[in-house]
Amino acid sequence: MPAGTEGQPPVTSPERRRSIRSHQAILAATTQLLAEVGYTALTIEGVATRAGVGKATVYRWWPSKGALVIEAMRSALDMIPVPETGDLRRDLLAIGNGIVQTLAHTPAGAVIPALAADLMRDPEMAEQFRNQVIRPRTSAITQVLRRAADRGELPSDLDIGLLLDVYAGAVFYRVLVSGEPVTDLLAEQLVDLLLDGKAPVKPSAVAEA
Amino acid sequence: MPAGTEGQPPVTSPERRRSIRSHQAILAATTQLLAEVGYTALTIEGVATRAGVGKATVYRWWPSKGALVIEAMRSALDMIPVPETGDLRRDLLAIGNGIVQTLAHTPAGAVIPALAADLMRDPEMAEQFRNQVIRPRTSAITQVLRRAADRGELPSDLDIGLLLDVYAGAVFYRVLVSGEPVTDLLAEQLVDLLLDGKAPVKPSAVAEA
Amino acid sequence: MPAGTEGQPPVTSPERRRSIRSHQAILAATTQLLAEVGYTALTIEGVATRAGVGKATVYRWWPSKGALVIEAMRSALDMIPVPETGDLRRDLLAIGNGIVQTLAHTPAGAVIPALAADLMRDPEMAEQFRNQVIRPRTSAITQVLRRAADRGELPSDLDIGLLLDVYAGAVFYRVLVSGEPVTDLLAEQLVDLLLDGKAPVKPSAVAEA
Amino acid sequence: MPAGTEGQPPVTSPERRRSIRSHQAILAATTQLLAEVGYTALTIEGVATRAGVGKATVYRWWPSKGALVIEAMRSALDMIPVPETGDLRRDLLAIGNGIVQTLAHTPAGAVIPALAADLMRDPEMAEQFRNQVIRPRTSAITQVLRRAADRGELPSDLDIGLLLDVYAGAVFYRVLVSGEPVTDLLAEQLVDLLLDGKAPVKPSAVAEA
DNA sequence: GAGTAAACGAGACGGTACGTCGAGTCTTTTC
DNA sequence: GAAAAGACTCGACGTACCGTCTCGTTTACTC
Numbered sequence: 001m002p003a004g005t006e007g008q009p010p011v012t013s014p015e016r017r018r019s020i021r022s023h024q025a026i027l028a029a030t031t032q033l034l035a036e037v038g039y040t041a042l043t044i045e046g047v048a049t050r051a052g053v054g055k056a057t058v059y060r061w062w063p064s065k066g067a068l069v070i071e072a073m074r075s076a077l078d079m080i081p082v083p084e085t086g087d088l089r090r091d092l093l094a095i096g097n098g099i100v101q102t103l104a105h106t107p108a109g110a111v112i113p114a115l116a117a118d119l120m121r122d123p124e125m126a127e128q129f130r131n132q133v134i135r136p137r138t139s140a141i142t143q144v145l146r147r148a149a150d151r152g153e154l155p156s157d158l159d160i161g162l163l164l165d166v167y168a169g170a171v172f173y174r175v176l177v178s179g180e181p182v183t184d185l186l187a188e189q190l191v192d193l194l195l196d197g198k199a200p201v202k203p204s205a206v207a208e209a
Numbered sequence: 210m211p212a213g214t215e216g217q218p219p220v221t222s223p224e225r226r227r228s229i230r231s232h233q234a235i236l237a238a239t240t241q242l243l244a245e246v247g248y249t250a251l252t253i254e255g256v257a258t259r260a261g262v263g264k265a266t267v268y269r270w271w272p273s274k275g276a277l278v279i280e281a282m283r284s285a286l287d288m289i290p291v292p293e294t295g296d297l298r299r300d301l302l303a304i305g306n307g308i309v310q311t312l313a314h315t316p317a318g319a320v321i322p323a324l325a326a327d328l329m330r331d332p333e334m335a336e337q338f339r340n341q342v343i344r345p346r347t348s349a350i351t352q353v354l355r356r357a358a359d360r361g362e363l364p365s366d367l368d369i370g371l372l373l374d375v376y377a378g379a380v381f382y383r384v385l386v387s388g389e390p391v392t393d394l395l396a397e398q399l400v401d402l403l404l405d406g407k408a409p410v411k412p413s414a415v416a417e418a
Numbered sequence: 419m420p421a422g423t424e425g426q427p428p429v430t431s432p433e434r435r436r437s438i439r440s441h442q443a444i445l446a447a448t449t450q451l452l453a454e455v456g457y458t459a460l461t462i463e464g465v466a467t468r469a470g471v472g473k474a475t476v477y478r479w480w481p482s483k484g485a486l487v488i489e490a491m492r493s494a495l496d497m498i499p500v501p502e503t504g505d506l507r508r509d510l511l512a513i514g515n516g517i518v519q520t521l522a523h524t525p526a527g528a529v530i531p532a533l534a535a536d537l538m539r540d541p542e543m544a545e546q547f548r549n550q551v552i553r554p555r556t557s558a559i560t561q562v563l564r565r566a567a568d569r570g571e572l573p574s575d576l577d578i579g580l581l582l583d584v585y586a587g588a589v590f591y592r593v594l595v596s597g598e599p600v601t602d603l604l605a606e607q608l609v610d611l612l613l614d615g616k617a618p619v620k621p622s623a624v625a626e627a
Numbered sequence: 628m629p630a631g632t633e634g635q636p637p638v639t640s641p642e643r644r645r646s647i648r649s650h651q652a653i654l655a656a657t658t659q660l661l662a663e664v665g666y667t668a669l670t671i672e673g674v675a676t677r678a679g680v681g682k683a684t685v686y687r688w689w690p691s692k693g694a695l696v697i698e699a700m701r702s703a704l705d706m707i708p709v710p711e712t713g714d715l716r717r718d719l720l721a722i723g724n725g726i727v728q729t730l731a732h733t734p735a736g737a738v739i740p741a742l743a744a745d746l747m748r749d750p751e752m753a754e755q756f757r758n759q760v761i762r763p764r765t766s767a768i769t770q771v772l773r774r775a776a777d778r779g780e781l782p783s784d785l786d787i788g789l790l791l792d793v794y795a796g797a798v799f800y801r802v803l804v805s806g807e808p809v810t811d812l813l814a815e816q817l818v819d820l821l822l823d824g825k826a827p828v829k830p831s832a833v834a835e836a
Numbered sequence: 837g838a839g840t841a842a843a844c845g846a847g848a849c850g851g852t853a854c855g856t857c858g859a860g861t862c863t864t865t866t867c
Numbered sequence: 868g869a870a871a872a873g874a875c876t877c878g879a880c881g882t883a884c885c886g887t888c889t890c891g892t893t894t895a896c897t898c
Contacts, residue, residue: 019874038330045853054876059855114326116385120319121247126388134386159409161389162379162398169382170375176325177343177381178374179335189371197406200368228843254884263845268886437848456748463879472850477881528747534803535741539665544806552804577827579807580797580816587800588793594743595761595799596792597753607789615824618786649870672858681871686860 019061025051026058030072035107039069039114066125069115074132077108082140088148089191095140096167096187102137103175104182113176138164163194228270234260235267239281244316248278248323275334278324283341286317291349297357298400304349305376305396311346312384313391322385347373372403437479443469444476448490453525457487457532484543487533492550495526500558506566507609513558514585514605520555521593522600531594556582581612652678653685657699662734666696666741693752696742701759704735709767715775716818722767723794723814729764730802731809740803765791790821 029050033042044065048055062068080098083091103109112133119125141164148154167190174182189200238259242251253274257264271277289307292300312318321342328334350373357363376399383391401407447468451460462483466473480486498516501509521527530551537544559582566572585608592600607618656677660669671692675682689695707725710718730736739760746752768791775781794817801809819825 022875040327040330043853044855048876052876054878055854056856056877057875060874110326110329113322113385114329117319117323117326118249120323120385121249130386130388155408155410157410159398159411161387162395162409165382165387165389166375166379166399166402168386169378169380170371171378172386173374173378173381176322176329177339177377178370179339180370180374186371189368190375193375193402193406194408197402197408199364199403199406200371201364201366202368231844252884253886257845261845263847264885265846265887266844269843440849458745458748461879462881466850470850472848472852473880474851474882475849478848531740531803532744532747535744536667538737538741538803539667548804548806573826573828575828577816577829579805580813580827583800583805583807584793584797584817584820586804587796587798588789589796590804591792591796591799594740594747595757595795596788597757598788598792604789607786608793611793611820611824612826615820615826617782617821617824618789619782619784620786670858671860679871681873682859683861683872684870687870 019057022051022053022057023061026053026061026068027072027075029053030068031076034069034072034111038107039111039118042069044068064125066115066119066122067128069111070125070129070132073108073111073115074136077102077133077137080137080140082143088144088153089195091144091148092141092191092195093187095144096171096191097184099137099168099171100182100184100187103171109175109182113172138168141167166190167194228266231260231262231266232270235262235270235277236281236284238262239277240285243278243281243320247316248320248327251278253277273334275324275328275331276337278320279334279338279341282317282320282324283345286311286342286345289346289349291352297353297362298404300353301350301400301404302396304353305380305400306393308346308377308380309391309393309396312380318384322381347377350376375399376403437475440469440471440475441479444471444479444486445490445493447471448486449494452487452490452529456525457529457536460487462486482543484533484537484540485546487529488543488547488550491526491529491533492554495520495551495554498555498558500561506562506571507613509562509566510559510609510613511605513562514589514609515602517555517586517589518600518602518605521589527593531590556586559585584608585612649678649680649684650688653680653688653695654699654702657695658703661696661699661738665734666738666745669696671695691752693742693746693749694755696738697752697756697759700735700738700742701763704729704760704763707764707767709770715771715780716822718771719768719818719822720814722771723798723818724811726764726795726798727809727811727814730798736802736809740799765795768794793817794821 026047029047030042033046033050037046042065044058045055047068048058051058058068062071080095083094085091085094103112115129115133116126119129142160145154145158145160145163149156149158149160170190171182171186174180174186192198193200235256238256239251242255242259246255251274253267254264256262256277257267260267267277271280289304292303294300294303312321324338324342325335328338351369354363354367354369354372358365358367358369379399380391380395383389383395398409402409444465447465448460451464451468455464460483462476463473465486466476469476476486480489498513501512503509503512521530533547533551534544537547560578563572563576563578563581567574567576567578588608589600589604592598592604610616611618653674656674657669660673660677664673669692671685672682674695675685678685685695689698707722710721712718712721730739742756742760743753746756769787772781772785772787772790776783776785776787797817798809798813801807801813816827820827
């Protein structure tokens with residue numbers, strides 16, 4: 001695995017000999033079907049058929065529906081860029097709007113909670129899920145907050161983890177539980193609350209003011 | 210349904226003739242099995258068997274697994290009492306700790322998210338879920354906040370809905386997604402944040418202060 | 419449940435509540451498919467599909483392919499009538515020709531050996547097979563021989579079992595192993611051998627004589 | 628295959644370069660597995676694994692399970708020596724006992740019928756089977772009978788083929804279908820019947836006589 | 837107190853999907 | 868340049884539940 005030395009390409013990946021095409025077809029089929037029927041109604045059999053692949057090929061590479069969906073989500077979701085304006089509020093807003101877009105306007109909003117719930121009984125898979133799906137979505141916020149703390153704009157002993165839970169949790173909860181609309185306004189209100197402790201006021205009141 | 214009026218005993222429930230005992234057995238079996246195997250692995254067949262009941266009897270009264278679980282949850286969860294100390298912070302803390310207990314230390318913590326995710330595709334059921342399961346858990350907070358707003362301790366145009374989403378969302382998110390421990394400290398930090406805009410600091414830092 | 423009282427029809431057959439139609443459809447499908455694809459290529463799945471029946475319904479009533487085929491064979495094969503001419507040779511010839519017809523000109527000829535071979539490892543099923551499929555085919559011979567022995571036309575201590583094995587074995591062996599044509603002449607030669615100890619001569623030689 | 632000429636080692640088999648070892652390992656594995664699990668449960672995959680060989684290597688040299696088993700049987704079974712006592716009855720008895728031993732006390736007894744039944748649908752393989760497995764087992768009888776006919780001890784127009792079918796068929800049938808014990812007595816009774824037309828009497832009766 | 841209609845337990849039914857195994861083909865890597 | 872290794876598509880295995888249905892058999896209400 002030492003880079004720089006030319007010429008040991010065959011050794012690099014001893015596993016996965018010929019699977020590349022099937023692999024991608026399976027992930028693509030999974031992504032499509034997640035959007036069409038959702039997580040609960042997704043079946044391995046359906047994925048295999050859609051991908052033009054034997055069921056065993058799916059099971060060879062993924063031990064369960066959860067594992068398959070984790071990887072499909074990972075490869076389907078874009079990386080979230082880390083903004084660098086230096087303005088904490090502006091950065092958080094940018095990221096927040098991105099997350100809101102993803103959760104409110106793509107299938108991911110429906111899939112992620114179902115996936116999370118389904119994996120709760122399997123700690124190992126749950127960990128995978130957090131590492132592969134959640135962490136990439138939240139690391140941008142973490143970085144922005146940490147840099148701001150370094151600049152002194154935030155307390156240095158800030159509990160970034162909790163802040164994240166609050167921020168992400170509110171968005172999730174709206175999508176998943178309360179069913180209220182998730183709009184860009186939400187990101188704004190949350191940033192106000194987190195940064196200024198400004199309690200949110202009703203949208204209509206804001207409009208009137 | 211008005212109790213107290215004498216004399217229409219046969220009319221009270223024109224449907225449900227002999228069902229009472231089976232009804233309760235089914236709900237009890239559902240509650241047990243939810244605790245034992247979780248929402249995903251819960252099957253109607255298993256519930257019927259455990260309850261000593263025919264499968265058709267379950268289907269006669271509940272159209273789906275979701276509907277059954279909603280009712281089981283409702284009858285299994287205790288009502289949350291609305292504290293009346295008049296001290297906003299104390300009230301919120303009391304409620305928060307109650308919610309934390311439920312989500313972190315009872316099967317409900319695992320069932321509710323799975324149920325929510327499963328119902329996302331069925332708006333009608335989702336509405337039922339919110340009315341029957343979520344709303345009773347959160348109405349105490351709403352009342353406390355509303356009374357405080359009436360007393361002038363909070364802005365009168367406060368967006369109570371969002372505040373709720375933030376509060377409940379953070380707890381949910383911890384249980385469901387981030388997997389971090391959910392303790393009483395969490396309730397405290399959240400109340401600090403919501404009421405004072407005090408950004409949370411790391412637990413260790415708090416101890417040192 | 420007190421016996422003696424007339425009119426307890428419902429108790430008579432506690433099993434098989436509603437299966438009659440499916441039952442027959444399954445046996446019919448099995449018989450058809452045996453003729454079309456043979457024993458080895460017969461699949462439970464194929465039978466279920468052809469019968470318009472769920473796979474589980476087949477498995478509910480028959481534990482294995484072998485058991486299913488045994489019953490299908492039994493209900494598909496006609497009983498062999500026991501001739502009563504009183505002439506031993508004529509009786510044996512009649513029966514022999516019947517067996518030859520069945521083995522040489524119906525699917526049974528191909529199915530029975532395969533079934534037999536497949537069941538060799540399962541003594542219980544093998545016994546079923548002999549009782550249900552073989553015995554009915556050979557009992558006519560046994561009866562004819564026994565009556566002849568009673569009349570004194572054959573030694574009273576005749577080993578009827580072995581005689582049967584020789585007779586039936588030769589026909590089977592031709593069909594199964596040696597692959598030679600099985601014609602009515604075979605029955606004749608066998609009767610000659612068994613009754614007179616007349617060693618068989620080549621067909622052509624017979625024609626010349 | 629003409630032995631004796633030395634010196635054309637590379638030319639003899641232009642194919643099969645490194646195959647010899649694999650070849651033998653495959654045949655050995657087949658023989659072992661036939662004895663362990665029988666014909667039906669024998670799988671190419673199992674043979675390949677046991678032989679430490681790729682599945683494709685098996686398929687390269689044998690087109691089907693049947694072909695593989697035919698060759699394995701051939702190389703596993705000993706040649707049957709042709710006795711030369713000049714006494715017809717003694718010769719037949721010797722051979723008969725040999726066959727009885729093979730069919731009753733080695734895996735071959737279970738494998739041959741299953742193999743035969745399985746190959747019935749494939750005339751070409753069936754012919755191979757007869758040539759390679761059956762004929763070597765029966766040619767000794769044929770030779771003995773033919774010599775006896777030449778000596779005038781048997782009719783010159785004897786239908787040796789049928790006699791063989793009767794002899795072998797009876798033994799087969801006992802093993803495969805009737806399930807009765809196959810002992811040396813059987814060979815004796817059969818020889819009596821074939822040579823003398825002496826109808827078989829029950830063993831116990833024999834003992835009493 | 838008998839008659840009757842519903843709800844009941846039981847579980848068979850036609851299906852779908854499960855996760856596994858083997859068939860027979862094909863490709864890559866090793867010797 | 869054949870052979871090991873094993874991934875591939877395909878199809879059947881036998882099982883579990885689905886949601887519907889048909890059975891007798893209780894009840895609980897009517898008359």
